[in-house]
Amino acid sequence: MIKVRINGQEQSWDGDPSLPLLWFLRDEVGLTGTKFGCGIAACGACTVMVDKAATRACITAVSDVDGRDVTTIEGLHPTGDHPVQKAWRQVNVPQCGFCQAGQIMQAAALLIDNPKPSHDQIREAMSGNICRCGCYQRIENAIHLASTGV
Amino acid sequence: MNIMTDSKSLRGFQKHIGIENVSRRSVVKALGLAGGFVLAAPVLSRPALAAYETGADKMPHGVVIDPRVFVAIAPDGTVTILAHRAEMGTGVRTSLPLIVAEEMEADWSRVRVEQAHGDEVKYGNQDTDGSRSTRHYLMPMRQIGASARAMLEAAAAKRLGVPVSEVKAVNHEIVHGASGRKLGFGELAADAAKEAVPSPASLKLKDAKDFRYLGKGAISMVDLRDITVGAARYGADVRLPGMKYAVIARPPVTGGKLVSFDASEATKVSGVEKVMEVQGWPWPSKFQPLGGVAVIARNTGAAIKGRAALKITWDDGANAKYESVAYRAELEDAARKPGLVVRKEGDVDSALKSADKVITGEYYLPHFAHVSMEPPVAVADVKGDKAEIWAPVQSPGGTREDVAKTLGIPEDNVTVNVTLLGGGFGRKSKCDYALEAALLSKALGAPVKVQWTREDDVRHDFLHTVSVERIEAGLDKNGKVIAWRHRSVAPSIASTFAPNTVHEASFELGMGLVDMPFEIANIQCENPEATAHTRIGWFRSVSNIPHAFAVQSMVGEIAHATGRDQKDMLLELIGSPRIIDLSSVKDLWNYGEPYASYPIDTARLRRVVELVAEKGEWGRSVPKGHGLGIAVHRSFVSYIATIVEVAVDDKGKLTVPRVDTAIDCGTYVNPERIQSQLEGCAIMGLSLAKYGEITFKDGKVQQGNFDDFPLLRIDEAPLVTNVHIVPPGPDTPPSGVGEPGLPPFAPALINAIFAATGKRIRNLPIGKQLET
Numbered sequence: 001m002i003k004v005r006i007n008g009q010e011q012s013w014d015g016d017p018s019l020p021l022l023w024f025l026r027d028e029v030g031l032t033g034t035k036f037g038c039g040i041a042a043c044g045a046c047t048v049m050v051d052k053a054a055t056r057a058c059i060t061a062v063s064d065v066d067g068r069d070v071t072t073i074e075g076l077h078p079t080g081d082h083p084v085q086k087a088w089r090q091v092n093v094p095q096c097g098f099c100q101a102g103q104i105m106q107a108a109a110l111l112i113d114n115p116k117p118s119h120d121q122i123r124e125a126m127s128g129n130i131c132r133c134g135c136y137q138r139i140e141n142a143i144h145l146a147s148t149g150v
Numbered sequence: 151m152n153i154m155t156d157s158k159s160l161r162g163f164q165k166h167i168g169i170e171n172v173s174r175r176s177v178v179k180a181l182g183l184a185g186g187f188v189l190a191a192p193v194l195s196r197p198a199l200a201a202y203e204t205g206a207d208k209m210p211h212g213v214v215i216d217p218r219v220f221v222a223i224a225p226d227g228t229v230t231i232l233a234h235r236a237e238m239g240t241g242v243r244t245s246l247p248l249i250v251a252e253e254m255e256a257d258w259s260r261v262r263v264e265q266a267h268g269d270e271v272k273y274g275n276q277d278t279d280g281s282r283s284t285r286h287y288l289m290p291m292r293q294i295g296a297s298a299r300a301m302l303e304a305a306a307a308k309r310l311g312v313p314v315s316e317v318k319a320v321n322h323e324i325v326h327g328a329s330g331r332k333l334g335f336g337e338l339a340a341d342a343a344k345e346a347v348p349s350p351a352s353l354k355l356k357d358a359k360d361f362r363y364l365g366k367g368a369i370s371m372v373d374l375r376d377i378t379v380g381a382a383r384y385g386a387d388v389r390l391p392g393m394k395y396a397v398i399a400r401p402p403v404t405g406g407k408l409v410s411f412d413a414s415e416a417t418k419v420s421g422v423e424k425v426m427e428v429q430g431w432p433w434p435s436k437f438q439p440l441g442g443v444a445v446i447a448r449n450t451g452a453a454i455k456g457r458a459a460l461k462i463t464w465d466d467g468a469n470a471k472y473e474s475v476a477y478r479a480e481l482e483d484a485a486r487k488p489g490l491v492v493r494k495e496g497d498v499d500s501a502l503k504s505a506d507k508v509i510t511g512e513y514y515l516p517h518f519a520h521v522s523m524e525p526p527v528a529v530a531d532v533k534g535d536k537a538e539i540w541a542p543v544q545s546p547g548g549t550r551e552d553v554a555k556t557l558g559i560p561e562d563n564v565t566v567n568v569t570l571l572g573g574g575f576g577r578k579s580k581c582d583y584a585l586e587a588a589l590l591s592k593a594l595g596a597p598v599k600v601q602w603t604r605e606d607d608v609r610h611d612f613l614h615t616v617s618v619e620r621i622e623a624g625l626d627k628n629g630k631v632i633a634w635r636h637r638s639v640a641p642s643i644a645s646t647f648a649p650n651t652v653h654e655a656s657f658e659l660g661m662g663l664v665d666m667p668f669e670i671a672n673i674q675c676e677n678p679e680a681t682a683h684t685r686i687g688w689f690r691s692v693s694n695i696p697h698a699f700a701v702q703s704m705v706g707e708i709a710h711a712t713g714r715d716q717k718d719m720l721l722e723l724i725g726s727p728r729i730i731d732l733s734s735v736k737d738l739w740n741y742g743e744p745y746a747s748y749p750i751d752t753a754r755l756r757r758v759v760e761l762v763a764e765k766g767e768w769g770r771s772v773p774k775g776h777g778l779g780i781a782v783h784r785s786f787v788s789y790i791a792t793i794v795e796v797a798v799d800d801k802g803k804l805t806v807p808r809v810d811t812a813i814d815c816g817t818y819v820n821p822e823r824i825q826s827q828l829e830g831c832a833i834m835g836l837s838l839a840k841y842g843e844i845t846f847k848d849g850k851v852q853q854g855n856f857d858d859f860p861l862l863r864i865d866e867a868p869l870v871t872n873v874h875i876v877p878p879g880p881d882t883p884p885s886g887v888g889e890p891g892l893p894p895f896a897p898a899l900i901n902a903i904f905a906a907t908g909k910r911i912r913n914l915p916i917g918k919q920l921e922t
């Protein structure tokens with residue numbers, strides 16, 4: 001039996017241990033904030049944090065997170081007011097919004113590692129996250145804003 | 151001039167070419183009059199107060215203007231406004247209700263937006279495509295708001311015992327000026343509902359100078375907070391008790407069929423519950439499912455793993471030889487010979503013969519896939535002769551019709567719940583994925599979610615067409631353009647509906663080919679034949695992409711050949727400010743809009759060029775290796791000009807330091823969303839110019855995911871995109887915003903690359919063409 005803490009709550013799984021964490025979260029636990037965009041770690045839509053590091057849930061097996069802490073967009077901040085979330089709203093980042101949970105999780109992880117990222121560091125760190133609607137300019141602006149205090 | 155009377159929405163179009171023969175408009179009117187309410191006046195069938203006419207009432211089911219359908223007021227004052235169009239990032243779910251709130255003097259912070267399900271009899275046309283929502287609904291939504299306001303005022307006047315002329319709606323209250331008495335919307339709701347819906351003639355619209363929301367700064371999308379906390383619900387996020395998860399293996403070649411399958415390994419996969427055939431329809435299959443083999447499981451991951459273990463034999467059918475390199479040669483061949491003449495002014499042959507110089511440009515644009523971030527997905531729950539669907543669809547009404555037809559049940563028994571769309575770009579105008587879910591749910595007797603993987607999406611899209619565009623421009627000895635022949639060869643969207651289609655439909659020809667706005671004495675547009683071998687569909691801005699690419703690249707080529715500035719050349723070709731007479735075009739589509747209210751006005755075209763040149767500092771000096779390019783295009787009855795600055799380093803690496811775009815979209819609602827749409831078009835435009843290419847071999851799409859169909863990423867994005875909006879004149883009709891930003895981007899980019907490097911890119915994608 002695999003046991004994993006998701007947003008602080010313990011969840012267990014005795015099915016296929018190779019099941020991607022993405023589908024465990026979405027279909028088995030019912031946390032649908034984490035999105036499916038490619039399944040091959042090429043778009044970042046499924047980004048969650050595993051022990052505070054940005055991780056692609058689509059290529060991470062449930063067995064890989066046995067005994068670990070997973071944070072999804074639903075658990076990023078108790079009231080949804082993480083500085084990144086606030087900055088996202090202030091800048092009106094999203095269009096369709098589908099990539100944004102992954103973008104926000106990636107940005108939040110970036111700010112843990114590097115609280116004041118430069119322009120190039122932001123572009124580098126966010127380059128694994130695709131936004132088909134093309135919100136990149138605002139994503140960058142929002143991360144600057146979050147890093148300087150919203 | 152002969153203007154098409156059919157507005158060519160997806161379904162309008164099907165109807166036009168005789169694929170579907172439903173006389174629905176008459177049905178609506180009858181129901182509107184005999185509906186559940188006691189109405190003092192008939193439901194307005196069209197924007198009676200509009201200063202301009204639109205094509206809205208020619209769409210399937212037309213327009214419904216009734217405050218009782220769209221507005222509800224709770225006793226606590228909460229105003230609920232229905233959004234009947236689908237949200238895919240344009241902000242329409244916010245902007246249409248905002249118009250109602252503005253006109254009824256509601257306080258936006260006390261407004262709730264509720265999504266209407268698919269019911270066009272009740273709500274009017276719901277097709278969210280063609281960049282139409284604001285242009286068709288600005289005035290109807292204002293009328294709905296004004297009617298609601300008048301009903302509240304009438305109720306308040308009765309309550310206060312004063313003439314209605316003495317009361318006025320002000321920010322969620324009705325105020326009696328003389329006595330200072332006020333009644334909140336909530337207190338008046340019950341009485342107001344008993345008031346008659348006012349007659350159109352009695353409605354008084356707000357003066358534009360009193361607007362609080364319309365055309366003003368930034369109104370955030372109503373879903374903004376939900377999106378940032380993971381609570382926004384997309385199609386993929388719907389979960390029902392007892393729901394099964396399905397993925398489908400579809401025929402790899404369009405028009406192929408299942409021969410046999412072996413599910414023995416698949417059913418051994420942990421979590422897989424069942425494997426079954428899904429019905430497919432013969433090619434051309436419209437929006438019907440392609441068929442194949444479904445794997446049903448307890449979660450999506452198990453279904454995907456099970457599918458990988460299937461052994462399937464397919465019959466590839468008639469398109470098994472489709473191959474992109476050979477097909478391109480076929481298109482080029484066709485473009486070099488005369489084709490069906492679709493516009494003719496003067497005598498282009500003799501003008502080209504007598505020309506001092508002829509410049510020829512032949513341009514190739516490949517298939518693109520939509521790849522909305524959310525791949526197609528749908529949930530269906532079919533019980534007996536009733537079906538309920540939850541899906542991200544741009545066409546809730548069309549989906550309802552198609553589900554009913556596919557299951558053989560009455561439309562009234564089908565409920566279509568419209569979720570948020572994780573991107574659409576035209577892909578989600580086609581409801582094949584919802585039909586698959588309906589078929590599977592019926593077969594299983596349980597709710598089913600059908601999830602498309604990214605590979606499914608890329609390989610079974612309704613692709614953007616592939617085309618060769620060839621332009622010959624004849625110049626006299628003074629460098630003046632005296633002849634223009636444009637041949638466009640591309641398989642048509644119509645091929646998805648009707649066999650043996652070889653010509654572009656009028657709505658495709660009308661996207662930048664026959665409506666080309668230059669002042670040239672001899673013009674001929676031709677459309678040689680092309681046969682489709684895959685599903686072709688509407689992709690954001692559609693045929694405007696290849697047509698504008700060719701026309702605006704050619705302007706750059708002529709400017710270079712004559713040693714003139716690109717912008718000056720462009721303005722010279724546009725010519726004098728005038729309303730263009732296109733009576734030479736037999737079937738001018740004009741985006742389904744009456745030409746009287748939406749003519750091609752070259753003064754507006756010139757203005758966006760001049761505005762972008764001024765704000766974008768055209769002619770500024772740029773560092774070595776940089777270049778500026780410009781392009782302009784009218785589409786979806788809006789006018790857009792774009793300047794792109796590129797930098798190309800000595801290895802051929804392309805970056806975009808700056809983009810400026812000017813738009814004239816007439817009267818507008820939410821400038822914040824106009825800006826975001828145009829920022830997005832710069833990204834999408836750069837993405838398709840740099841990388842976008844779907845190719846076929848042995849009838850099969852060769853790409854599958856973002857590793858071989860790359861999209862632009864943040865580290866390649868333009869450093870800055872500036873958007874400049876032309877302030878509307880009084881009563882300028884609203885026009886499109888979601889799509890028109892895209893067509894001018896690629897040619898502006900290509901003209902800039904030429905300015906920077908002297909290399910003329912005529913084939914997309916750019917790929918490695920700049921590498922040295």
Ligand code: FES
Pocket residue numbers: 035036037038039040041042043044045046047056057058059
């Ligand atoms: S879904 Fe995991 S990176 Fe795309």
Ligand code: FES
Pocket residue numbers: 094095096097098099100130131132133134135239523572573
């Ligand atoms: S907002 Fe639509 S994909 Fe990013």
